[in-house]
Amino acid sequence: MTVAQCEIKPMRQVFGETLVALADEFPDMVVLDADCASSTQTRQFATAYPERFFNMGIAEANMVAAAAGLSATGLIPVASTFAFLLSLRAGDQVRSLLAYNSLNVKLAGGYAGLSDFADGASHQSIMDLAVMTALPNMTVLVPSDITETRLATRAMLEHKGPVYLRLSRAEVEKRFDEDHPFVIGQGVQIQDGSDVTLIACGVASGIAQQAADELVAQGLRVRLIDMHTIKPLDVELVQRAAEQTGAIVTVEEHNIIGGLGAAVASAVCHTHPVPVIRVGLEDRFGESGPYADILARAGLSREQVVTAAQRAIAMKHTDR
Amino acid sequence: MPSADQMQRTAQALRRTILRMNHAAGSGHTGGSFSCAEILTVLYDEFLNVRPAQPGWPLRDRFVLSKGHAAPALYATLARKGFFDESLLMTLRKMGSPLQGHPVMRLAGVDMSTGSLGMGLSVGLGMALAARVRGESWRVYVLCGDGELNEGQNWEALMALAKWRPANFTAIIDRNHVQLDGPEDLIMPMGDVAAKVESFGLRALCCNGHDCAALRDTLKAAVAINAPAVIVAETVKGKGVSFMEGQSAWHGKPVDDDSFAKAMAELEAVQ
Numbered sequence: 289m290t291v292a293q294c295e296i297k298p299m300r301q302v303f304g305e306t307l308v309a310l311a312d313e314f315p316d317m318v319v320l321d322a323d324c325a326s327s328t329q330t331r332q333f334a335t336a337y338p339e340r341f342f343n344m345g346i347a348e349a350n351m352v353a354a355a356a357g358l359s360a361t362g363l364i365p366v367a368s369t370f371a372f373l374l375s376l377r378a379g380d381q382v383r384s385l386l387a388y389n390s391l392n393v394k395l396a397g398g399y400a401g402l403s404d405f406a407d408g409a410s411h412q413s414i415m416d417l418a419v420m421t422a423l424p425n426m427t428v429l430v431p432s433d434i435t436e437t438r439l440a441t442r443a444m445l446e447h448k449g450p451v452y453l454r455l456s457r458a459e460v461e462k463r464f465d466e467d468h469p470f471v472i473g474q475g476v477q478i479q480d481g482s483d484v485t486l487i488a489c490g491v492a493s494g495i496a497q498q499a500a501d502e503l504v505a506q507g508l509r510v511r512l513i514d515m516h517t518i519k520p521l522d523v524e525l526v527q528r529a530a531e532q533t534g535a536i537v538t539v540e541e542h543n544i545i546g547g548l549g550a551a552v553a554s555a556v557c558h559t560h561p562v563p564v565i566r567v568g569l570e571d572r573f574g575e576s577g578p579y580a581d582i583l584a585r586a587g588l589s590r591e592q593v594v595t596a597a598q599r600a601i602a603m604k605h606t607d608r
Numbered sequence: 609m610p611s612a613d614q615m616q617r618t619a620q621a622l623r624r625t626i627l628r629m630n631h632a633a634g635s636g637h638t639g640g641s642f643s644c645a646e647i648l649t650v651l652y653d654e655f656l657n658v659r660p661a662q663p664g665w666p667l668r669d670r671f672v673l674s675k676g677h678a679a680p681a682l683y684a685t686l687a688r689k690g691f692f693d694e695s696l697l698m699t700l701r702k703m704g705s706p707l708q709g710h711p712v713m714r715l716a717g718v719d720m721s722t723g724s725l726g727m728g729l730s731v732g733l734g735m736a737l738a739a740r741v742r743g744e745s746w747r748v749y750v751l752c753g754d755g756e757l758n759e760g761q762n763w764e765a766l767m768a769l770a771k772w773r774p775a776n777f778t779a780i781i782d783r784n785h786v787q788l789d790g791p792e793d794l795i796m797p798m799g800d801v802a803a804k805v806e807s808f809g810l811r812a813l814c815c816n817g818h819d820c821a822a823l824r825d826t827l828k829a830a831v832a833i834n835a836p837a838v839i840v841a842e843t844v845k846g847k848g849v850s851f852m853e854g855q856s857a858w859h860g861k862p863v864d865d866d867s868f869a870k871a872m873a874e875l876e877a878v879q
């Protein structure tokens with residue numbers, strides 16, 4: 289259910305508020321950060337529950353391994369820092385301790401995608417989905433708006449096992465009502481259509497919505513799916529979309545290698561091979577610049593997603 | 609060679625340029641750029657043997673800004689030395705600018721891209737060993753933050769430096785005692801950094817990191833040691849602007865118009 293009123297907040301702020309709001313309900317939750325609490329907004333939890341917060345300094349590998357130790361005693365640690373650092377600097381600790389043992393540790397990857405636009409490629413995270421989805425036992429969530437950020441944070445805490453929650457620095461709208469269905473592993477079909485399916489996650493889900501609106505205005509029947517869980521992927525929903533609409537466009541703030549698009553393409557290639565156009569970074573790093581501009585350079589604008597959808601539809605009708 | 613007094617004035621002018629750049633960019637790291645203004649000035653004016661007109665000169669000394677977020681300080685220094693035109697400085701963090709939020713090697717004068725903290729000592733070690741393998745005599749300088757030293761890789765690098773003992777290697781720690789989230793005492797206490805370094809079997813030298821004469825003398829002493837050396841330069845984060853000094857809030861806060869005017873007035877009052 290989409291809402292009409294326009295509430296806008298930085299996703300990181302919503303995440304910080306949600307941790308505080310859920311603290312009583314999840315008394316075993318403890319939070320760790322690596323000298324980025326004022327950036328990721330876990331600072332809100334640190335202020336409200338200092339005895340349940342650990343600032344580990346600029347030492348991500350140590351933080352994640354310590355989180356493994358905390359969880360082994362029954363606590364639910366939420367380890368937070370920049371997304372690229374969780375997936376790479378602490379990558380082996382995530383693999384060898386959390387994923388291999390299926391430990392109940394939650395990883396909150398902040399500033400993901402290109403959302404740390406001004407800092408440039410050194411801080412942008414365009415490969416975290418590839419790393420995290422390749423780890424057995426790992427669940428990977430990518431909320432797209434205020435409501436999904438809240439619901440994904442709760443779902444992550446309720447879930448048993450390691451979860452990677454991909455968060456953005458960017459401002460997001462409140463697109464969905466509180467009764468929005470958020471079940472791990474179930475994508476959300478926002479609107480139905482038969483000409484083409486747009487599948488998106490995170491901030492890109494909002495861009496896909498704009499493109500869908502424009503395509504509908506052009507008279508096309510567009511199916512729109514918000515895929516907040518990249519792993520386990522809702523294969524059934526994807527295959528049905530392939531079967532019933534015959535063309536798919538994926539939209540994500542990630543390298544087109546190893547992200548949502550790759551997961552969707554591999555879900556359809558055996559059973560329903562239809563054109564899948566992947567919109568995202570075409571295997572290159574980002575750069576410093578205004579957010580909207582660097583998103584657009586990665587194909588992430590309403591116009592470019594519209595064009596991609598038109599191309600996908602055209603491909604249905606040509607002999608391939 | 610400029611006098612210590614001249615370098616002192618250059619460093620203060622550098623702070624004004626950094627402030628202008630971060631104000632124009634609407635983001636960027638001011639506190640940690642101010643704390644290393646004298647260090648960069650003394651390095652580039654007295655020690656680094658580089659050729660701005662020939663940035664790729666193979667026999668140049670190498671410099672690694674391990675705390676890559678101090679990019680504005682490095683960019684302004686490189687421009688002053690003539691590596692590129694000063695007009696580029698105001699394009700910091702703008703679309704298409706070679707002055708990215710953190711340094712990239714495609715910019716003349718940048719020997720290694722940085723931004724992800726804690727790697728510079730290792731990179732410098734590799735460069736120092738390369739000079740040895742090639743039988744060349746150029747030197748390597750690495751500038752680290754002290755919060756950055758939280759990262760375990762630094763201690764792996766010190767371990768390896770103690771093994772190979774490259775005499776052409778000098779590291780400088782910008783010891784400002786403040787990191788991103790707050791003062792190090794609250795985030796990750798580093799204790800006696802010089803003693804820690806020495807416990808690895810390496811030489812550590814300490815000095816006031818805002819005193820150009822002291823920095824010059826200490827760097828000279830470090831270079832004279834026939835082994836790698838680490839300088840612990842005591843500094844103040846946000847040095848030069850009263851409301852920024854020692855404040856982690858000014859680690860990466862955008863410089864708004866009001867703060868710009870106030871900070872510039874303070875930086876102009878001292879020449």
Ligand SMILES: Cc1ncc(C[n+]2csc(CCOP(=O)(O)OP(=O)(O)O)c2C)c(N)n1
Nearest residue numbers: 323640723724725753754755756786787788
């Ligand atoms: C590996 C890594 N972790 C975290 C960050 C985010 N970050 C940027 S600067 C900074 C604080 C650095 O503190 P310090 O080294 O003391 O630098 P200074 O105070 O001199 O600016 C942090 C945590 C990063 N760039 N790299």
